[in-house]
Amino acid sequence: MNLIDIFIKRSKLVFYSVLLLLLITIDVSAQESQNDTITLKVENVVDKIRGGLLGEILGNLNGLPHEMKYIKEPGNVKNYVPSLPEGAWTDDDTDFEWVYICEMQKQRDVFLQPTQICSLWEERINKRIWCSNRFARYLMDIGIEPPLTGKSIFNPWASFNISGQFLCETFALIAPGMPQTASKIGLNYTTVTINNEPAQTTQLFSTMIAQAFVTDNINDIIDFGVAAIDENSELNGIINDVKSWYSEYPNNWRKTRQLLHEKYTQEDNNIRDFNGHELNTGAIIAALLYGNGDFSESLKLAFNFGWDADCNAATVGTILGVIHGYRNMISRNSHAHQDWMIVDRYKNITRDNMPMNETITSYADRIIELFEMVNSINGGEKVLDNNRMVYKIIPEHPTPVVELADLEKQKQIIKIELEEQIKKDLQSTDRKSRARAAYYAVCLDMDKSIKSKYPDKWEQASYDLSGYWKLMSSVFFFRYTEFNDFRQFRQKFIEAGFKGPKKEYEDDELYNDMEIWKEPERLY
Template sequence: MNAKKLSLIKPGLLLLVGLGLTTACNEQAAREGIRVEDRSLSFIEIPAETITDKIRGGLLGQMIGVQNGLQYEFKFIEEPGNVSGYVPALPEGAITDDDTDFEWVYIYTMQQQRQLKIPYQNIATLWKERINKNIWCSNRYARSLMDIDIDPPHTGNIALNPWAEFNISGQFLCETFGLIAPAMPQSASKIGLHYTNVAIDYEPAQTTQFFTSMIATAFVESDIIKILDAGVQATDTSSILPMLVADLKEWHRQYPQDWKHTRKLIEEKYSPKTSWIRSNNGYELNSAGVVAALLYGEGDYARTMEFAYNFGWDADCNAATAGTILGTVKGYKWMMSQGWQIVDRYQNTTRDNMPEDETITSFADRVIELFELLNEENGGAKIVSNQRIVYKIPAEKPRAVVPLRTKDSQQKILLAALNSSIERDLLSEDRASSAKAVYLAICLDMQDELSQKHPNQWQRAIKELKGYYKVMNNVFWGSDFKTLNELKEKFIASGFTAPPRKLTDEEVYSSIIWKDPTEIVLE
């Protein structure tokens, strides 16, 4: 097939007014019950039942993608997968997983507090109360920084969290925020970034803008190419993502029947090839996996999931993202009419102090309530139009709401913001404050100045930081990639030594956060 067949799923359901709505699309929108109120105001009207259907469909599409994909997570690395004849199913419902349950914690709290952006200090408290196990990579690193009172978004700053430079939680932690913002991609990006910046920065932040904007656009556009274009418009022009999407479009055009060759081209151009984790947990290959699955899947949900699994790398994550987009396009009613075995359950197996009786639809209904809150805050409303209950929505053009932020620029911003407080915390008698001061000073290259100016307090603070054994485990045993190794060398130069062994997951998830470093015995 060629690229022209990508619009098989009700092409041109509606283009956002701000994107340039054509007369033909106005006519199509009218047939679908979606009305453009006033082109100059950029408002559109979408039936309430359509919004409900698409939010529920998007969340179900995400749940199926990740749940069915867990068996393929990091299974297909050197070679592509061989999944065939895939049939979507959730015979026992879905369970909490880090691809969905971070967002669940946020969505639940946002709904309870009727607040779209939970203050960052409260987010740190929320994590300490509810997110303490089954966390990995950049999120695990961020969680340990919270133990020394480094609050978000600093926990995801590229100068403080070495995973933040590449980790894919900018992708797998963002989809639900796109569902909150139908036809409002800028709002989707802003809300998504508020939460993903807890653990990521740099290019991963661009993936948040990219994917949330695609999902927001999928409420009003069914053509995969146009959805991809909206995502590109939401990224910084200096990001790698515009080039990546352009390459994937061209490779799909050249090799429409040879997805394996396209996968080879992705590996050749976009794999960093510096370490296993950096390549396979990075934004380059996994963003490409989502885009390629959407292109080769050509609007077919099951085929798109199959391609997401077969392109590989972090396959469950990639299928969840692609599944959210197509689930939004297709809608819940369509998905439930396919004869797939779907049980409406979302079982909590990971998150403390969260509901034990959640379903996929009750989760989705929380999202619907937050959409209504966002729509009202943006000037929209729920009204009766032509004898139908509709949402009047202020449609937005996709654009980058944050630029591509480098490590140098982020370090300068942190220095300006924290310089005086670091010295003050170093002199504090509070354990966490002094430990935080040493950590920040080393990351921001202030260690020589402060250790010479306050030698006694510096040595005391080093001892305090060593007692935060999970932080030390992350620095010295977290993984093997360039930015972490560079940070490790900074700590060694400042007098730290590696713990004798890596902590087990059970030890990391322990409620104990500090031990006297002179008494720590790692058996």
């Protein structure tokens, strides 16, 4: 055998050795990828989604009698039995999500676009809306779309409001074991009305709910949630404090409540506090820790911690509802155990152009359908495994999807992005566009320069904005408006020459009068 033959033979040997090694590596990698899934029985996931929704509804509706009742001092609820003897009904803790869920199902898309979101609000969300949600709704009247409706530059509630918490739970049920997906879906909708720290609560609670499908350990669930928030978020300090107080006073939740109130009250117990994310986040974490996994006890604690108690109980109820599951919860409603009374009804009393008589289970079925769609998109599947139907879910590690923003830098970026549009809208023949230009200009501190440069155009735009009576009423009047951010926001409009309407409108007037714009002479 000559040298060339030897070389060829050795080359072939090396080639086949490398090829074999490569094939083994590929096979091992494929096996690892295949094994890198969460396998959950279909019946269990369905049960937990239904349980999470039922828990959310119970916390919300059973918590309404305690909403905003216990501010300086905790409540004293001693006995609590979860019940819906006449079934459930729509309330803002669950019906915003319901509107979105139905449209997601119709569009086969969990990430609705800003124009779609605005259309849904204009068609369906016009009453029983408060605080940041109401403000965002009336910003839509002048053509401002999400996420700008949820920027604190334009919406004075957005920097603290708890919509980041109570509008995210149902979306997290779409993403069992997928915390990043849960956060992304939630943020697509909560940032319609909030930003920054409240957006961190969306990530916190969405992740906790998503992880409750794979573990029932409350401490682990909380730790997973913490891993999903920005390391600079003030939520870290709140949660660490509550955990520390719980360790120090494991049998005295009232002491923890006292310490939470003393440290995290922001503005002398006004709406900035009981509608803010700080105290309410702390209350949820504390209720979960002291409740130790017991559904009824945990919700009772959420009521007693107070502040926005129904919202907090809804979040607690979602997490524990996922852990316990629908079958376990509804078994308390049997002939043998009649201590819980649950009627399967979800009656629409709040949302226009929506089904009038949904049931809790049919609402849950919508969520289940969306989960299967999302799971498939993310690479998971529904398969037969050892004679049982299971979901294969590609797991995700909890991590922040959005980080905290520097609000002043954010303002400057938005100002640069909108400057040309503002000038263009001032020249428009469209009233809404001119009104929007005036609103943007005041919020971005551009009104003085624009008024100086375009006095006639500014006068017309100001007149147009003044006619959007619901928005201007929200700028100047709203129940519990005396918090610092709102006072500063309102002062900008006063200095720009605007004034409030002659009267503060009642809720029913705002909800039932469909006339969006009125002649300012009638209003001022």
